[in-house]
Amino acid sequence: MTDKPGQLRNLQYIVRDIGRLIWCAIGAATGIGLALWFVGGPSSSFLLASLGGSSVFLFGLTRAAATQPRALFGGHLGSALIGILCFQSFGDALWVYMLSMVLTLIYMLAAKTVHPPAGANPLIMIHEHAGFFGLWQPVGLGIIILALVAVVWSRLLPGMNHYPTNWFEKSPPSILWGGWSK
Numbered sequence: 712m713t714d715k716p717g718q719l720r721n722l723q724y725i726v727r728d729i730g731r732l733i734w735c736a737i738g739a740a741t742g743i744g745l746a747l748w749f750v751g752g753p754s755s756s757f758l759l760a761s762l763g764g765s766s767v768f769l770f771g772l773t774r775a776a777a778t779q780p781r782a783l784f785g786g787h788l789g790s791a792l793i794g795i796l797c798f799q800s801f802g803d804a805l806w807v808y809m810l811s812m813v814l815t816l817i818y819m820l821a822a823k824t825v826h827p828p829a830g831a832n833p834l835i836m837i838h839e840h841a842g843f844f845g846l847w848q849p850v851g852l853g854i855i856i857l858a859l860v861a862v863v864w865s866r867l868l869p870g871m872n873h874y875p876t877n878w879f880e881k882s883p884p885s886i887l888w889g890g891w892s893k
Contacts (some may be wrong), residue, residue: 738769742860745856750849761835765877769857770861776881777882779875787826790833791812797836797845811833815832833866
């Protein structure tokens with residue numbers, strides 16, 4: 712004898728989960744599409760590579776600390792600024808890329824603004840020989856668009872967690888980074 716109500720319940724969960732995956736995909740596609748369109752189109756895709764990773768966080772991990780505005784904006788703008796300052800000060804030698812990455816890691820951990828996709832920004836800023844306007848476009852404008860799409864997207868489907876869940880949540884939430892233990 713089969714358990715018809717149990718099978719029906721399992722099917723409902725599968726349909727619900729597929730629906731959520733599709734909704735996440737629609738949000739991510741809309742967010743990155745609008746960011747690329749406003750910031751400069753497909754020719755800027757290399758510059759916006761870090762925003763692709765941010766889309767995964769915003770539309771797939773909406774409640775994660777690394778997704779909240781403190782980490783999203785602080786991580787992207789801080790890391791881009793570090794890359795720009797390193798390039799403006801030292802050029803684009805290999806050691807400058809390394810320095811910018813180390814400074815970005817230190818900044819994000821100390822400021823509790825860890826947003827992993829933003830770790831690409833200093834390397835991108837150096838590679839593109841970016842000036843300070845790069846903080847506004849592509850970085851600032853791109854993350855503003857993604858965040859606004861996430862705010863609207865998360866409120867359109869009933870039952871979704873609204874973005875942001877905590878404006879100033881620290882990422883990481885404690886001083887115990889990486890391999891450190893109590």
